[in-house]
Amino acid sequence: MSMQLWVVQTLNGLQLGVMLFLMSAGLTLVFGIMNLINLAHGSLYMLGAYLAATFQALTGSFFIACLLAVPLVMGIGMLMEMSILRRLYDRDHLDQVLATFALILFFNELVRMTWGPQAYFMAIPESLSGTVEILPGIPYPAYRLTIVLAGSGVAVGLYLFIGRTRLGMIIRAGATHREMVGALGVNIKLLYTFVFGMGAAMAGFAGMMAGPILSVETGMGEPIMILAFVVIVIGGIGSVRGAFAAAVLVGVADTFGRILLPPALSSMAIYILMAGVLCFRPQGLFPAHG
Amino acid sequence: DEIKIGYMATMSGPAASLGIDILDGFKLGMAHKGGKLGGLPVELIMGDDQLKPGIGVQVANRFIEKEKVDFVTGIVFSNVMMAVAKPITDAGIFLISANAGPSPLAGARCLPDLFTVSWQNDQTHEAMGKYLQDEGVKRLYLMAPNYQAGKDGLAGVKRYFKGEIVAEVYTKINQPDYAAELAQLRAAKPDGVFVFYPGGMGINFVKQYAQSGLKEEIPLYTTAFTIAQMVLPAMGDAALGLLNSSFWGPDLDTPVNRKFVADFRKEYGRLPSLFAAQGYDAALLIDSAIAAVGGDLSDKEALRKALRKADFASVRGDFKFNRNHFPIQDFYIRKVIKNSEGVLTTKIIGTAFEDHADAYHSECDMQW
Amino acid sequence: MTTPVLTLRGLCKDFGAIRATDQVNLDFFSGEIHALIGPNGAGKTTLINQIAGELKPDAGAIRFEGQDITFQPVHRRSALGIARTFQATNIFNGFTALDNVALAVQARDGHSFRFWKPARRVEPVRDAALTALGQVGLVHRADTRASRLSYGEQRLVGIAMALASSPRVLLLDEPMAGMGARASAEMVGLLRRLKDRMSLLLVEHDMDAVFSLADRISVLVYGRIIASGTPEEIRRSPAVREAYLGEEEITLENTATGLQVETHA
Amino acid sequence: MLELKNIHSYYGTTQALFGIDIEIHAGEMVSLLGRNGMGKTTTVRSILGLTRPRQGTVTFQGRDIFGAPPYRIAQMGIGLVPEGRQIFPTLTVRENLVATAYRGKNGRRPWTPADIYELFPVLAQRTRQPGSRLSGGEQQMLAIGRALMTHPKLLILDEATEGLAPRVRAQIWDCLENLKSAGLSILVIDKHLDALTRICDRHYIIEKGRIVWRGDSFKLKADPAVRQDYLGV
Amino acid sequence: MGKPADRRDRAGIHFTRIHLLYLAAGIGFFLIPLAADAFYTRLAGRILIYGLCALSLDLILGYGGMVSFGHAAFLGIGAYTVGILSNHGVESAWIAWPAAMACAGVTALVIGAVSLRTSGAYFIMITLAFSQMLYYFFAGLADYGGDDGMALWSRNSIGGPVDPGNPTQFYYLVLLLLAIVFYLCRRLVHSRFGMVIQGAGENERRMRAIGFPTYRYRLVCFMISGAVAGLSGALISNQTLYISPALMHWSRSGEILVMVILGGMGSLAGPVMGAAGLLLTEEVLSEYTEHWMIILGPLLILMVLFARGGIYGLLSPRRES
Ligand SMILES: Nc1ncnc2c1ncn2[C@@H]1O[C@H](COP(=O)(O)OP(=O)(O)OP(=O)(O)O)[C@@H](O)[C@H]1O
């Protein structure tokens, strides 16, 4: 492989990684902190894409669509938390799996009834449709570069928020002793709704960013959700830092696996990676619990 | 009396639009025959295989054991077809495939009660292979998902394309992003790229191909499976100008087709895809056979004979069944254009094959 | 009493910069209660974890009845006869008290690849479990789910489980913690009865209990044994007073319940 | 300041409290005594709304807090050192203290981490260590510190000296006396009767979910029968 | 006074009621082929086969706390064993079905050996990873149909008067196998081995401290569960006469998991009810509308929220509180 190709493929891996991170971040927070396995996270991703596509078609602007879709998905997420998921925190993981699996069915069908079975179209905004010369002689799609930058920005922001702010501390505290946090005077319910909404917003954002690259269709959230689960497990559940590292690792491994390995092996590459990591570090790369 | 037809297709999930298009085509065909087939009123019984062979078998058994249908039609995907073909035909029910045409059923394991009104899987790919060979493309790059249909598709192209194959790349099933593969492709600098990516995979691939700027550098060739009418809106301008092969196109100039396309647009408010055309033909085929036996479904032998004649006016013009009950038909090369209303559609620009038979019929020992 | 059941030689364990155990040498004899006291964070639990096998020492050796067990896994040591209780309650919440203890009995009996006979109908196991529960006075709670027991009762179940495995060495990490005065006194009685049959290592901050029970006391400070001796010697040691006991004055008198304590500030 | 009247609490269908009446006045230190499993912790949980009583009234500073969510009750000025410590294992020592600390500004000087470190110097050396890596006693100190950081008007300690070295325990009694003289109300559950009779104003004894005895330290000292019957001492 | 005798008494009442339920279910299933047409018999057979698979999952999940999100892999291995053997001319059930169990068991042994080093959510994900690997492996296995799968030309033969090709006979065979496995599993979970599995499911650290090498026990249990799932795979391939990688897709694992939870885990009978509940609801709803999932979804959610303990929990007398 030539030098150029290496650079481009690394960027491709990074871009995939960043997308995965946007998905995984919410998932790892909700999972690690509220102790909730939310299989329906992919549905929020799908909703983000559909809503953005609709708003883009209505307003003709990608950015206005973004401003409308992301808060809306956040709202839907919070509604979902308040109406159903909140009741599942104290339950077995399995009840959560069942309920959120049911939510997937519901949302997929809802989307199909609302938007029809055909895939939906989303165009890349005009200003980002070209390519950028990242290094002399190496063009790279501007839109994908935007994803890398925006995603990394969100990652840094989230890391600082969780690691450095008091709110972040409380969120982490709630991961292990929810009742106790309440007994110390924190409205943990509200906080959780907020955290869930944040995760939903990120998933919606990811779906929206993916819209112009991928097809906007029912069930589009499931494959990436499975990948996101792989990511958070490799990274260590509940760890934002771990999710980022693992997302990039998975992104790069998948990208290079696809071009360097025979097809049968490359389909399995990330699963082999995950099994390998867990073999040596059963708690993931950055276990959140000391 | 009445005939019962079981319609089985993928009606939910991302691939649902195929099943729906076939069904709409089929219903239009019935409507054109006065809501009847062969003069008999029709009870259409629906079954969703959810793209899962196991569910398909279940639906098939409902058709056989509970509903006791006379015909089964529909069937979008090869894996479902492979699972249900034998149980359905074993039960003495005629199976009219309106889409799937897997090679084993065209060859050694052909079935006397299975009629495929669409095509054999490889045929459409072969058409593009032939075209590329005729065009004198030298170095070709091949891509497909790593599953049976993908491998068959590329094999079809290679059967007629004799130039250099730069690379044959298989990607993961339902892989959403092709950035890495596109970067490799660009570096290989081929003269042309052929891909087989049906459904959502195709939308993603075509969009990303255009976004990476490759569309201007290297021509992309595909088939009607990637460039089907229902995915064109989602691809947008990225699809414009792409060449693809098919046995049919909305602009195919036959009287039947003109009426079909116009009425379909009137009825459903959209352009029909080739899947709709296949559904339409499936209805007409059944109609012609029942009419030929005078509505007497008890004589299977006579009915089979009538089906074999394919004595109806197909949207594709002339067509006849090979001895394996797969069609012998023409194949065209189409180009994606915007019509006068600004809607993306295809236009036939040439003929790749005339009266093309599939590659497996000689392995089928059915005699008639 | 002549040869120790369990010997620790030069045990060291670091957690990053913290030296949790530092060159610890101790001998434990059958029929003896050896108390280990020391300030919070001195490394007492860490030492127990090393003996039980949950932590691997960085240096040093552990010998049990002459056999080197330094690197044996937890379950092997347990099978050899080293049982422990946990500082934080650690039992099977979904099981009844009896089933909790029965499991421990089962473990003692050797491998459990027995797929046929219902475990609850194995009389010897049941009887042994009831006996162990009886020893801690919980027979009346035998059929209560452990999660519904009060904190103190849960701790008793933990001890019954340790007893049920008929250990040769019993490691007790703060058994009186969370127990009321009467329960503590009962615990003291129980431990005293047990000591004939095994060697006990008692980690406890309840000085009344420690001084009334222990045959020998070792004091651990910052991972080091700073003193080891009879209760009387320890009580008099200024170093121990400085590091651990503080101003507390301990006087023992024999009363009906076995102990009475006065504390002068 | 705090008044419980006729509290009945249940775990599922089993009743744990049968009509508890307790009152604590401002600046008072009160102990709740009883053997294991008699309902001390349940009483505490009922005060904070962690276990919601089926019946009864709870008033705090004259306001009815029955049925309010725990965080509201805590915000009104009740600090809890829970049974079993409940330290946040993934947070560092400092974060444990800061995360839920009091943020209001009402003139009184809230506790700072530095004050806590002064009280428990061991913690000062462990500020960046996660809670899960502390020894049992260190965790206990942290739990007390954490409760103080919420700047409570009423401090509830449920077996707060469990697992503490005698020296530290003595320190904590001293500390509680100081807090009390600074005006804090305190409800303490503990088994160290001698210390409690020394520092507490009044005592309640709970037996099988009912208050069976109440009175001041003098009365308690003078009544060995009560101590023998209900506490086993 | 909670004397042991008292306890046995209460258990006695509890047991007869449950036994009555089993008896009713057994008779019900027994009568189906006599009362219903071929279609419903087949549906009932499918329920039994998936019930068997769900039951095998319950063994590790409900009792051992091992949440396998890749159980469909063993189902698939069992099916492929039958398919591949039949492809090479081995038609006897006496060889093919034990072979299916053995292959699935060995696969479980290998997967378990790695996966059981982890716990909790990590275990969920690593089992998913392995099943996805197998899925992609078989999807790319062109010799045996790849993604299109392969058809079986006939059911396995048993010999004697029993003919699995006959739908009714096949149904009774399935029913018999399920009954046997059910009984064996009941013995197993109450045996000493079962107690260890349950203990390890609850508190593995404590189990080690009292002297159990838990890893070994869990691995054996995982293997048994895999083997039983393999048997259900052999049966399902015989029923549908068709095998494809779709059998191993993660969504299939999800469905099996849903059956267990819906039915009520840790009860063995529950998962069979869960299989019945899910498959029947699907069957009924999808006849009414193609948008049946919009109804099934909320229905499942209501089940979770208001019927704790699943269907089994609804039917059986509530456990003492
Ligand atoms: N896993 C760990 N990682 C880092 N430090 C640890 C770990 N476990 C314990 N420590 C530290 O090691 C020291 C010894 O801890 P240990 O639990 O042995 O104390 P202890 O003597 O049992 O105290 P206590 O009487 O309070 O229970 C403590 O300072 C503690 O903070």
Ligand SMILES: Nc1ncnc2c1ncn2[C@@H]1O[C@H](COP(=O)(O)OP(=O)(O)OP(=O)(O)O)[C@@H](O)[C@H]1O
């Ligand atoms: N979560 C629970 N579920 C059911 N019953 C419980 C639960 N927690 C406590 N109980 C029961 O409630 C009663 C009172 O328990 P509580 O914890 O209040 O006692 P306590 O006085 O604090 O005892 P201890 O000194 O042991 O902590 C006990 O009989 C106990 O078995």
Ligand SMILES: [Mg+2]
């Ligand atoms: Mg300790």
Ligand SMILES: [Mg+2]
């Ligand atoms: Mg208590």
